[in-house]
Amino acid sequence: MEHLTNKDFTSDQEVRWCPGCGDYTILRAMQKALPQLEKRKEDFVFISGIGCSSRFPYYMNTYGFHTIHGRAPALATGVKLANPNLSVWQITGDGDALAIGGNHFIHALRRNIDINILLFNNEIYGLTKGQFSPTSQKGIKTKSNPHGTTDEPFSISDLSIGAQGSFFARSVDTNPKLMQQLFIEAEGYRGTSLIEILQNCVIFNDKTFASITAKEVKQDAQLFLEDGKPMIFGAEGNKGIVLNGFKLEAVKIGENGITEKDILVHDAKEEDPTLHTMLARMRPPEFPVALGIIRKVSRPTFNSGMLAQLEYEKQNAKFKTVDELLKSGETWEVEG
Amino acid sequence: MGKTTKVVDLEKVVIKFAGDSGDGMQLTGSQFTDTSALLGNDLATFPDFPAEIRAPQGTVAGVSGFQIHIGRIDINTPGDIADVLVAMNPAALKANKNWIKKGGTIIVNIDSFTKKDLEKAGYEASPLDDTSFEGFNIIQAPITKLTREALKDSSLDGKSVGRSKNMFALGIVYWMFNRPMEQTEKFLQNKFAKNPELVAANIKVMHAGYNFADTIEALPSSYTVLSAKLKAGTYRNVMGNQAIAWGFLAAAERANKGLFLGSYPITPASDILHELAKHKNLGVKTFQAEDEIAGICAAIGASFTGSLAITTTSGPGFALKAEALGLAVMTELPLVVVDVQRGGPSTGLPTKTEQSDLMQALYGRNGESPVIVLASSTPANCFDWAYMASKITLEHNTPVVLLSDGYLGNGAEPWRIKSIEDMSSIKPLLAAEGEEYQPYARDKKTLARKLALPGTKGLEHRLGGLEKEDITGNVSYDPENHEKMSSIRAEKIKRIAELIPEQEVFGRKQGDVLAVGWGGTHGSLYSAVDNLQKEGKSISLCQFNYINPLPKNTADILNNYKTIVVCELNSGQFANYLRINFQGTIFNQYNKIQGFPFTTSELEAHFKSLLKK
Numbered sequence: 001m002e003h004l005t006n007k008d009f010t011s012d013q014e015v016r017w018c019p020g021c022g023d024y025t026i027l028r029a030m031q032k033a034l035p036q037l038e039k040r041k042e043d044f045v046f047i048s049g050i051g052c053s054s055r056f057p058y059y060m061n062t063y064g065f066h067t068i069h070g071r072a073p074a075l076a077t078g079v080k081l082a083n084p085n086l087s088v089w090q091i092t093g094d095g096d097a098l099a100i101g102g103n104h105f106i107h108a109l110r111r112n113i114d115i116n117i118l119l120f121n122n123e124i125y126g127l128t129k130g131q132f133s134p135t136s137q138k139g140i141k142t143k144s145n146p147h148g149t150t151d152e153p154f155s156i157s158d159l160s161i162g163a164q165g166s167f168f169a170r171s172v173d174t175n176p177k178l179m180q181q182l183f184i185e186a187e188g189y190r191g192t193s194l195i196e197i198l199q200n201c202v203i204f205n206d207k208t209f210a211s212i213t214a215k216e217v218k219q220d221a222q223l224f225l226e227d228g229k230p231m232i233f234g235a236e237g238n239k240g241i242v243l244n245g246f247k248l249e250a251v252k253i254g255e256n257g258i259t260e261k262d263i264l265v266h267d268a269k270e271e272d273p274t275l276h277t278m279l280a281r282m283r284p285p286e287f288p289v290a291l292g293i294i295r296k297v298s299r300p301t302f303n304s305g306m307l308a309q310l311e312y313e314k315q316n317a318k319f320k321t322v323d324e325l326l327k328s329g330e331t332w333e334v335e336g
Numbered sequence: 337m338g339k340t341t342k343v344v345d346l347e348k349v350v351i352k353f354a355g356d357s358g359d360g361m362q363l364t365g366s367q368f369t370d371t372s373a374l375l376g377n378d379l380a381t382f383p384d385f386p387a388e389i390r391a392p393q394g395t396v397a398g399v400s401g402f403q404i405h406i407g408r409i410d411i412n413t414p415g416d417i418a419d420v421l422v423a424m425n426p427a428a429l430k431a432n433k434n435w436i437k438k439g440g441t442i443i444v445n446i447d448s449f450t451k452k453d454l455e456k457a458g459y460e461a462s463p464l465d466d467t468s469f470e471g472f473n474i475i476q477a478p479i480t481k482l483t484r485e486a487l488k489d490s491s492l493d494g495k496s497v498g499r500s501k502n503m504f505a506l507g508i509v510y511w512m513f514n515r516p517m518e519q520t521e522k523f524l525q526n527k528f529a530k531n532p533e534l535v536a537a538n539i540k541v542m543h544a545g546y547n548f549a550d551t552i553e554a555l556p557s558s559y560t561v562l563s564a565k566l567k568a569g570t571y572r573n574v575m576g577n578q579a580i581a582w583g584f585l586a587a588a589e590r591a592n593k594g595l596f597l598g599s600y601p602i603t604p605a606s607d608i609l610h611e612l613a614k615h616k617n618l619g620v621k622t623f624q625a626e627d628e629i630a631g632i633c634a635a636i637g638a639s640f641t642g643s644l645a646i647t648t649t650s651g652p653g654f655a656l657k658a659e660a661l662g663l664a665v666m667t668e669l670p671l672v673v674v675d676v677q678r679g680g681p682s683t684g685l686p687t688k689t690e691q692s693d694l695m696q697a698l699y700g701r702n703g704e705s706p707v708i709v710l711a712s713s714t715p716a717n718c719f720d721w722a723y724m725a726s727k728i729t730l731e732h733n734t735p736v737v738l739l740s741d742g743y744l745g746n747g748a749e750p751w752r753i754k755s756i757e758d759m760s761s762i763k764p765l766l767a768a769e770g771e772e773y774q775p776y777a778r779d780k781k782t783l784a785r786k787l788a789l790p791g792t793k794g795l796e797h798r799l800g801g802l803e804k805e806d807i808t809g810n811v812s813y814d815p816e817n818h819e820k821m822s823s824i825r826a827e828k829i830k831r832i833a834e835l836i837p838e839q840e841v842f843g844r845k846q847g848d849v850l851a852v853g854w855g856g857t858h859g860s861l862y863s864a865v866d867n868l869q870k871e872g873k874s875i876s877l878c879q880f881n882y883i884n885p886l887p888k889n890t891a892d893i894l895n896n897y898k899t900i901v902v903c904e905l906n907s908g909q910f911a912n913y914l915r916i917n918f919q920g921t922i923f924n925q926y927n928k929i930q931g932f933p934f935t936t937s938e939l940e941a942h943f944k945s946l947l948k949k
Contacts, residue, residue: 011798013810042793047637050801058798058811063790065640066800067633068663074598074630078637078645079790081621082596086641086790104633107626310616317617322589325615326582326753330519331572332374334563334752 001038006031008041011061017052022173022199023120027059029179034062036180037187039087046089047076049096052127053120053199056091070101073108076115077302084303087187088115095125098134098154109165111302112191116183119196120173121156124205137208156196157280157294161273167193168280168295172222173200174213178291185293191301198289211284223288225279227296230263233288240264241279241287248278250287268296344559348407350415351509354432355424355445357391357400360502364422365402366748367506371519373573373750376563377406380715380859381748382414382933387603387686394448394456399431408562412714412859412866414747416935420512422505424448424479426457433468441473443508445501447480477548479504486544490537500541507545514560517542567752574751576715576744577604580648580674581611583722585618586754588644590723591730591762596643597622598634600653603686604742605676608648628653632660632673639669640799642766642789644726648674650742651693652683655700661735662701665825667799668776668785670729670764674722677741679931688931689743691855692906697737698884698913704822706829708732709883711739711855716751718744721881723759730764732784734828739883741856741905743933769793775809782835783828832885839887843869843876849946850897852923854880854910857934861903864939873947880910886917894921899946901926903934 009031017023034044044062048054050069057064063086067075076090090108097105097119108115124142125131131144132151139148160168167189171178179197186193198209207214212221219235231241238253240263251258270276276295283289319325351368353361362383369381382403391398405415420441423429425448436442449462464474483501490497510517521539528534574582588595597620599609613622621643625631632647639645649657654675664671677693679685697709708728712721718740725736767773767786773795778785788795797809805812806820841850842865853861858879865877878893880886894900894914901924902911911923926942928934 040793042791042796045641045790058800060798062796064796064798064800065637065667066798066802067636068659068801071629071633071660074625074633075637075640077623077625077630078596078598078634078639079641080637081623081634082594082638082641082643082645083789083791103626104630107630306621310619310621313616314619320617321756322582322585322618323756325585325618326572326755327570329572330370330374331570331753332376333570334376334566334568 001040004035004041006035009034009061011059013058015059016055018203020202021052022122022201023053023056025173025176026118026120026179026197026199027056029176030060030183032176033180033183036184037087043085044087044089045079046091047072047079048091049101050127051093051096051125053091053093054096070096070099071104072096073101073104073117077108077111077113080113080115080303081306084114084307090115090117092117092119094119094121094123094133094135098156098159106159106163109160109163109192109194112164112166112299113302114190114192114304116186116193117195119156119194120199121196122199122201122205123208124201126201126204130204155281158277160194161277161295165194166191166295166297166299167293168196168276169193169293170196170198170280170289170291172198172209172213172291175291178224182293189296190304191299212289217284221284221288223282223290225266225268225290225292225294227266227268227293230260230265232260232263248282248287268293269298271297346559346561347409348405348411349420349513349559349561350403350405350418351420351422352401352403352418352432352435353422353505354399354401354428355502356393356427357386357388357398358393359400359424360499361400361402361424364502364506365404367520367523368509368515369404369748370523370573371510371515372404372406372561373571374519375515376566377408377561378411378564378566378750379404379406379748380411380414381405382743383746385687394425394427394453396427396431396457399428401428401432406561408564410564411749412863413933413936416937420509422509424502424505426454426459426463429463430457430459436472439471439473441475442469443475443477443505445479445505446476447478475552477508482544482548483541486541487537490533492533492537496534496537500538503538503542504545504548507542508549510542511546511549512558514558517546566750569752571750571752573748574716574719575607575746575748576712576718576740577607577676577746578611579716579718579751580712580722580738580740581608583719584612584644584646584672584726585615585620586719586756586759587723587726587762589618590756590759591644591726591764593644593730593764594642595620595646596635596638597646597648598625598631598638599623599648600625600628600631602628602650602653604678604745605648605650605653605674607745608674608676628656629660632657635671636660636664636669639664639671640790642787644730645670646672646674648676650676650678651680651696654693654696658701661707662703662705663801664735665701665705665707666801666804668733669735669787670733671735672722672725672729672738673735674738674740676745677739685931687742689741689856689933690906690929690931691741691857691904692909692929693739694883694906694909694913697739704826706826707884708734708736708829708832709739710736711881711883712744713855713858713879713881715744715747715749719751719754727760727762728832730762732782732828732832733765733787734784739855744856767792767795769795773797774807775799776804777807778824782831783824830885833888836882836887838889839878839880839882839893841876841878841893844874845876846896847874847876848897849875849899849901849943850894851875851877851943852880852900852902852910852914853877853904854883857903857905860934860936860939863936864943867936867940868943868947875943875947891918894918899949900924901943901946903927903939905929905933
C-alpha cells in the first residue's frame with residue numbers, strides 16, 4: 001500500500017469558505033485522518049448536497065459529487081450499493097440533512113447503509129445568508145423570522161436514535177484531534193456512522209456554541225465519552241455524571257459523599273438507547289455536552305444484506321443468463 | 337354432450353370479461369390470453385380496472401374489465417368493441433353496454449341480478465327484462481348457484497367457494513372458443529401448490545362451466561379461431577412493463593454492466609420494479625427508495641459508480657424527479673427514466689392511459705436542460721426501446737427519458753423471442769487507468785464526455801450541479817463558458833439524429849392524408865390506416881418512436897402530403913412540438929383525453945372526413 005499524506009488529499013481548488021469558518025478545521029482533520037486508514041485514495045468518494053458544508057468534496061482530491069439539496073444520502077446509497085468496496089462519505093449541514101433532506105437522512109439511518117455522514121451543525125443557513133434552520137434555538141431572530149422563531153428545534157441525536165441509527169458521535173469544530181479519531185472510528189464501523197460536528201458560523205450565528213467551546217469554559221462544558229471509562233470531566237477532573245432515579249445528574253466527586261465509584265461508566269455498545277439518549281441531550285449550564293462516540297451498536301447493514309441475497313440467488317437460480325430468462329415459461333413455435 | 341354443435345371459424349374475435357374488482361376478472365382474462373397464445377393466435381389485451389383495490393362492491397365504479405382480441409390475422413389493438421361480453425353482475429353489464437357489438441353474445445351471471453345488485457348498479461328494474469338488450473344473444477347462466485352446487489362436497493369455506501365462480505365463466509368461454517383447459521389447470525396447480533383442495537375446486541368449477549356451455553341450447557355454436565400466420569420463430573406472451581424490464585436486463589448483459597434500478601412504487605409503473613426485483617440471480621440490484629426523488633438520486637449515484645442505472649415512474653413521480661434529472665444532464669451521466677404515463681394532472685387517473693407527459697419529458701426542468709426522449713409503441717417493442725434507451729445513454733453519457741403508457745404497460749401480445757446476440761452491441765464510453773483524463777473533454781463526433789469510475793487509480797475528479805468549465809469540469813461562473821456549455825449540451829442531443837435510423841412511413845410516400853402518431857397509439861392508428869388503405873384510400877401513417885431528437889428525414893416526409901393530422905391522447909402536445917420544429921407546416925389535430933386508447937372506428941371515421949375534403 002502506497003503511503004499517503006494529507007497533501008495527497010488536498011485538491012487544487014481554492015477553498016472559498018469565509019475566513020474563520022469552522023469548516024476549515026474539519027477539512028484539515030479529514031485530510032489528516034484519511035492517510036491513517038490505509039485505503040487506496042481512489043476508493044474514497046465524498047458526496048454532498050447543497051450548503052456551505054457541501055462544497056467540501058471540491059477541496060478533497062478524491063472522487064466527489066456535489067449533488068442537489070438534501071439528496072446526498074440517496075446518491076450515496078446508490079454509490080455504495082453499486083460498488084460496496086468504496087469508502088463513501090456524505091458531507092451535510094443542518095438545513096441540508098434535516099429540512100429539505102430529512103426523509104433521506106432518516107431512511108439512510110434506518111437501513112444502516114454503510115456510509116459515513118458528517119453533519120456540520122451550525123444552527124443556521126449560511127449559503128442563503130442567515131435564515132433559521134431546523135436546529136436553530138427557539139426564539140432566535142433571523143432575516144426570515146425577525147420577531148424570533150416559534151419553531152421547536154430538532155435534537156439530532158434523538159432523531160438518529162428514533163430512526164434506528166446505531167452509530168452516533170459528536171465533536172466540536174475546535175477539536176481536530178477528536179475529529180480525526182472519530183472519522184477513523186466511523187470508517188471502521190459497518191453501518192451508517194453519523195457524526196454531528198458543532199460548527200461555528202462566524203458570519204450569521206457567531207459564538208452560538210461559545211458556552212461549550214470558549215477557552216475559559218470548555219473543560220467544564222465538555223465531557224469526552226470513552227467506552228468503558230467513567231464519565232468524568234471538568235478543569236480539575238473532579239466532576240462526573242451519575243444516575244439519580246431516572247435522571248442524569250452532574251456531580252462533584254468528594255461532595256455529598258460522592259466517590260468515583262458512583263460515576264457512570266460509558267457503554268457505547270448498550271443496545272437500549274435510553275441512557276445514550278439522555279447523554280446526548282445534555283447541555284450547559286446544567287450539564288457538559290457529551291462528545292466522542294455516544295452510541296455504537298452492531299447491526300446488519302443494508303448493503304451486505306443485498307449482496308447476500310444476490311449471491312444466494314446466483315447460486316440457486318434456475319437460469320444464469322438473460323437468454324435463459326427470455327425463453328423460460330410458456331413458449332410456442334411458429335413454423336416458417 | 338353428444339349434440340351436434342356447429343363450429344364456426346372466425347377470423348378474429350373480441351372478448352371482454354367484466355365483473356366486480358374482486359371477481360378475479362384480470363386472472364380470468366390472462367388465462368384466456370395465455371391459452372390462446374399457446375394455440376398460436378395473434379392477440380392484444382387491454383386490462384381496465386379501477387384505482388381502488390376493492391372499490392364499492394356491485395357499483396359501476398368498481399367494475400374491473402379485461403378485453404382480449406384474438407385472431408388468425410395480424411392483431412394490433414385489443415379491439416374497439418366486444419363480440420362476447422361476460423358480465424358477472426348488473427354493474428358490469430351497465431358499464432359495458434355501449435362497448436358490445438350489436439347482436440353480440442352476453443353471458444350474465446343471473447344469480448347476481450337480484451333487486452339489491454340492480455339497485456347498486458343504478459337499475460330500477462332488470463335490463464334483461466325490457467328491450468335494453470333486444471337483438472343480443474343473452475345467456476343467463478346461474479353461475480353462483482352452479483359453482484356452489486359443483487363444490488357442495490368440498491371442505492372449502494363459503495368465501496373461497498364464491499371466489500371460484502370466475503372459473504365457471506372461464507369454462508363457458510373456453511367451450512365457446514374450443515380451447516383446451518390444460519394450460520389453466522397447470523397454472524392453478526402451480527399457483528395453489530400449497531392448497532390442493534383449492535386446486536381441485538377451481539378445476540372442478542371450470543369443468544362445470546365448460547360442461548354447462550356444452551349442455552345448454554342457448555349457445556348456438558362453438559367458434560374457433562385458427563392460428564395466426566406469424567413470422568417463424570419461438571414465441572411467448574409479453575406485457576409492456578415486463579418487456580421494458582427485460583430490455584434493460586438484456587442491455588446490461590450486452591454492455592457487461594451491473595443493472596441498478598432505483599424506484600418508488602407508482603401505478604402503472606410498479607410492475608417494472610416487481611419484474612426486475614425477481615431477477616437478483618442475474619445480478620440486478622433493485623432499490624425501493626423512500627420516495628421518487630431518492631429513487632432517481634440512488635440511480636444517479638449508481639450511474640456515477642458505473643452501473644446501467646434506471647429509475648421508473650409515472651407522471652406525478654416524474655414531476656418529483658425533475659430536479660435530479662437536471663443534475664444528470666449537468667453532470668452528463670447515463671441514466672434512463674421510464675415514465676409509464678397515466679391520466680393527469682396531479683393524481684389524475686392512475687389506472688387509465690394518456691400521453692400527456694410529453695411536454696414534461698421534453699421541457700419539465702429548470703434551465704436549458706435537453707434530454708433524449710424515446711417512446712415505445714407496442715407492448716412487445718417495449719423490449720427494444722428499453723434496450724435502445726440503454727444503448728444511447730451508455731454510449732453518449734447523457735440521460736434518456738423513455739415514455740410508455742398504462743395501455744402498453746398492462747397490455748400483452750405475442751413476442752418473437754430475441755436472443756442477446758441479435759441485439760446491436762453497446763460500447764460504454766469510459767476512461768481507463770493511466771490515460772490523461774479531463775472530465776469534460778469530448779468525443780469530437782458525438783460530443784460525449786468520458787466517465788471515470790470511482791476506484792480507478794489516478795482519475796479522481798469532482799462532479800456537481802454547478803456549471804462546469806469546458807474541458808476541466810471545474811466550477812465556473814464565467815458568462816461565455818455558460819453559453820458555450822449550454823449549446824454543447826443541446827448540440828450533443830441534436831447530433832444523435834445522425835446516428836439513428838430514418839423515420840419510416842406505413843403506406844405510400846406521398847398522398848392526401850398523413851396520420852402522425854407517437855408511442856402507444858400505434859396499434860389503433862395502424863389498424864385504422866390499414867383498413868382505409870385496403871379500401872383504396874390515399875392515407876399513410878408516420879408513427880414516431882424517436883421524439884428528441886426527431887429523425888433527420890422528418891421534414892421530407894411531412895412535405896409530401898396534402899393534409900397532416902397528428903393524433904394523440906392529449907390536447908396536442910406532439911402537434912405543438914412539431915410546430916416548433918417545422919414552422920410553416922400545417923398540423924391538424926385529432927385528440928382524445930378520456931383515459932382510454934383510440935378506437936379504430938373513431939379514427940377511421942375521422943380520417944374519412946379528412947379524405948373527403
